[in-house]
Amino acid sequence: MNTRLELVGGERQPRAKIGEIVELLVGAELPVRFSAYDGSTTGKEEATISLRLENERGLRYIATAPGELGLVRAYLAGDLVLDGVHPGDPYELMSIVADDLKFRMPSPDTALRVARGLGLGVLHRPELPPEEVLPQWQRTLKGIKHSKVRDAEAIHHHYDVSNRFYELVLGDSMTYTCACYPDLDASLETAQDAKYALVAGKLGLKPGDRLLDVGCGWGGMVRHAAKQGVKALGVTLSAEQAQWAQRKIEEEGLGDLAEVRYMDYRDVQESDFDAVSSIGLTEHIGIAQYPAYFRFLKSRLRTGGRLLNHCITMPNDRKRVERNGVINRYVFPDGELTSAGHIISVMERVGLEPRHEENLREHYAMTLRDWNANLAANWDEAVAEAGENRARIWGLYMAGSRLAFERNEIQLHQVLATKTADAGKSSFPLRPDW
Known part of the structure; x- marks a missing residue:
């Protein structure tokens, strides 16, 4: 399954497919359908809910903040599209993910190979959505916490x-x-x-x-x-x-x-x-x-x-x-x-x-x-x-x-x-x- 990833670091370095990397991190039994702008797909064919990664900017949001923060940034930017669920009530999707999605933390070596396979440019974070507030340490510049x-x-x-x-x-x-x-x-x-x-x-x-x-x-x-x-x-x-x-x-x-x-x-x-x-x-x-x-x-x-x-x-x-x-x-x-x-x-x-x-x-x-x-x-x-x-x-x-x-x-x-x-x-x- 991960042939492209195994080659990264050797003499030949083909571009990694995003769908393969998703399988590497969460397994092949993804409870929803996933597709990416590079043409790769994974997850259940018959799933009524699907996720579409539209462009590289969305990938960079996710790569620079693995987990829910990166996903939310990509979603708000319009780079990660949810189909089959209402944006005002995405409870069904979140329930499915909580029940069936098991994220596997990659080893440092695997993480490096994944980054190289995607291109190190994915580690350059795009501009944050305007609704996001500053991190805690930067907020301190605006006053002591709970002042x-x-x-x-x-x-x-x-x-x-x-x-x-x-x-x-x-x-x-x-x-x-x-x-x-x-x-x-x-x-x-x-x-x-x-x-x-x-x-x-x-x-x-x-x-x-x-x-x-x-x-x-x-x-x-x-x-x-x-x-x-x-x-x-x-x-x-x-x-x-x-x-x-x-x-x-x-x-x-x-x-x-x-x-x-x-x-x-x-x-x-x-x-x-x-x-x-x-x-x-x-x-x-x-x-x-x-x-x-x-x-x-x-x-x-x-x-x-x-x-x-x-x-x-x-x-x-x-x-x-x-x-x-x-x-x-x-x-x-x-x-x-x-x-x-x-x-x-x-x-x-x-x-x-x-x-x-x-x-x-x-x-x-x-x-x-x-x-x-x-x-x-x-x-x-x-x-x-x-x-x-x-x-x-x-x-x-x-x-x-x-x-x-x-x-x-x-x-x-x-x-x-x-x-x-x-x-x-x-x-x-x-x-x-x-």
């Missing part, structure tokens, strides 16, 4: 894409966090409302209470609480989110109880809140900043008040998100994840008392399924609003994240804690009452 300036830039990259784009993907709730499905047939909107009701119940919110919602997004939790008679303040680092949320508050006649501010949570001056909710913000904080983060949130609570932290986690402390992988370079710059156990430990160290914890990872897989379906259904308008590359990135990352939640590679934990009085009184019921 206010750099955090604001990271949030702007992800959330200030277009409010209309998010409306098309998220649906009427405009909620960009894990929903909670009361049953398998529940709609996305029903599940998002159920999530807010769950958070309100865990926090024990009642009319007249005061809530601080940090990283409030488009104000979903703030408006839900206000409708229950709670005075709610939300803060976000996204200017577009704050404008959308405040307009929605006024439209719904909640201005006397609800407010969303464009500001860093660290600049909130009010205190003695009955409850604090943090829904999907911890992922952006940075693990090293957790003690300061939870200490600050504790300082905003009255004694006896409750804090609910809802965030994506890793299944254990040993796994970490790749610092310069696709998610960090295209989706969540500076994002960091750790385990629920680590989060609980930090809460304890700053003097909070954890009282309840649960894992909702299956619910997040279902949430992402519905977001992908929305993106696919509204594809043309989404592309017109945010650009085709941005829409493609969202399709890929949501489908990949769905798969990761299903396979327990990432999780979603809600941790409820109290600011317990010095004498030990927690103001917490004997049994959960939500």
